[in-house]
Amino acid sequence: MNSVVSRSLVEKPFIDRDKLYGLLDAHEPSPVRLGELLDKALKLGGLELSEVAELLRVESSEGIRRIMEAARLVKQEIYGKRLVLFAPLYVANYCDNNCVYCGFRKANSSLNRVALNLGEVRQEVEALLRQGHKRLLMLMGESEKTTLDYFIETIRTAYSVRVGEQNIRRINVEIAPLTVEDFARLKKENIGTYACFQETYDPVAYKKFHPSGPKSDYEWRLLVMDRAMEGCIDDVGIGALFGLADYRFEVLALIEHARHLEAAFGCGPHTVSVPRLEPAEGAPLASRPPHPVSDEDFKKLVAVIRLALPYTGIILSTRESEELRNELFNYGVSQISAGSRTNPGAYDEDHPESGAQFSLGDHRSLEEVISCLIDQGYVPSFCTGCYRKGRVGADFMDLAKPGLIKAYCLPNALFTFAEYLGDFASQDVRARGMALIRRLAETEVPESRREKTLAELDSIAAGHRDVYF
Structure with a gap:
């Protein structure tokens, strides 16, 4: 890796000003083309630079609405x-x-x-x-x-x-x-x-x-x-x-x-x-x-x-x-x-x-x-679980891209939120927050971790702290 990095430090900077401005100097994509771009984005593989430029050229209110809806789904x-x-x-x-x-x-x-x-x-x-x-x-x-x-x-x-x-x-x-x-x-x-x-x-x-x-x-x-x-x-x-x-x-x-x-x-x-x-x-x-x-x-x-x-x-x-x-x-x-x-x-x-x-x-x-x-x-x-478990850098992305990180992220979020509610929240916020935690733990946490998640939430309620997968 270091040899690749060393070369990158002496090469011409990767930002080509004229190229980037040039990508913006074109018409707004048609509704059909916009649909193709958004369909690709919804596959969660990202977009090429030229495709991003096409989205940035969208100015119509309907086109922007479609972009926002796709982003919401992603x-x-x-x-x-x-x-x-x-x-x-x-x-x-x-x-x-x-x-x-x-x-x-x-x-x-x-x-x-x-x-x-x-x-x-x-x-x-x-x-x-x-x-x-x-x-x-x-x-x-x-x-x-x-x-x-x-x-x-x-x-x-x-x-x-x-x-x-x-x-x-x-x-x-x-x-x-x-x-x-x-x-x-x-x-x-x-x-x-x-x-x-x-x-x-x-x-x-x-x-x-x-x-x-x-x-x-x-x-x-x-x-x-x-x-x-x-x-x-x-x-x-x-x-x-x-x-x-x-x-x-x-x-x-x-x-x-x-x-x-x-x-x-x-x-x-x-x-x-x-x-x-x-x-x-x-x-x-x-x-x-x-x-x-x-x-x-x-x-x-x-x-x-x-x-x-x-x-x-x-x-x-x-x-x-x-x-x-x-x-x-x-x-x-x-x-x-x-x-x-x-x-x-x-x-x-x-x-x-x-x-x-x-x-x-x-x-x-x-x-x-x-x-x-x-x-x-x-x-x-x-949550700080990924940092502390070493799920960082490329290792994190290797888990994130196939969707495997979800098995850690939502449970860990629920644990830290439960800690906050127990230690700092007002009575009203605590009640509403705990209801949300229970609902999501029972419906959104992957089934493979649901039983363990519910058990750890009970342990937090009993006073345990800094629980994470």
Whole structure:
């Protein structure tokens, strides 16, 4: 594998700007052709780049409705009624970059800069544990003031925190690109997925929006996942910040990136994130996106990604409104943040105010989000079983593509949800949640695991914790 990877690091970058824009320069497919594309997508084998471009060219309301319905069916077939929940934990907002859309940018002199000390990290994690969180995404800006050594210490601290019997079971990370050697160091810290977003895959736009700082190097960022996977990171998460360039181009580039990783490493990205540009204090461009993405186009792009990459998780943040998030759960999203804050120290009520990266659209607490998910028939999942059992990277995909992962995912989701209900939920949420768990355990869990699942749910009710297949 390493020889393949080494070649990929020196070859011409895999994003061909002219080719991707050229694929968008054609007519909308006919209703008959659209039907052929959707029939192929419903076979759960994904789509070719040119086929994705055809879907992105659909503009008619009826055509978009058909795309959304196909995405709903694919989402249901692969993910069922599970939605994985996590919380972002920002440990520092120092940054040496000048990304013109970001509140953390170096030129933002109005931002209150903070790098949490380990005691403050501990307080943040304690606050999140008391809410019921089990999965974290840890983040920080790119700065000489906050080194990889510092970040590793914050990870170790977060893992060490206990509140009664509660602890964080898995930490995913989103930090600036590293060398292969530094990724190997990060791997040793028991992390889950490493995420890093290209922001925009358009190299012309990228140069304009990233005028200075280490992030101004387009190719260094573009090849970050090659280095991460060469450094033995099993699961990686890619993404684009929609609003900087034509959203259709960005979707094609994400698909191209996924295909590149599949070809080079035998495994594509574990997740794709779809943040939209949102207002940020001290970053005027964030309030006037160069290529604004309407809610309708946003829903379409999520659906198209689900059809193109059926087994790749799609992450939706609290940038989006409660109403839009609730709708998108049906059409492709499989992981969501809940009760989020984007400024360091924000979960600890006694911590002084610090500057946020961007503004939020969904301000609900974790329990409010969970209550709403129950009403929609979704199982809020805090599962970390696959990470801890070693079902990661290519091994995970080998189970996912033939549908074998379902035997683990739904039971594990039910177990973690039952734990949450028993330890944190109000009486009303607990009653409605337990009714949902029992119904799904008896009707949706594969028969081969149903008896064991029901027995483990009884053990959780009796006080056992951290049960997973």
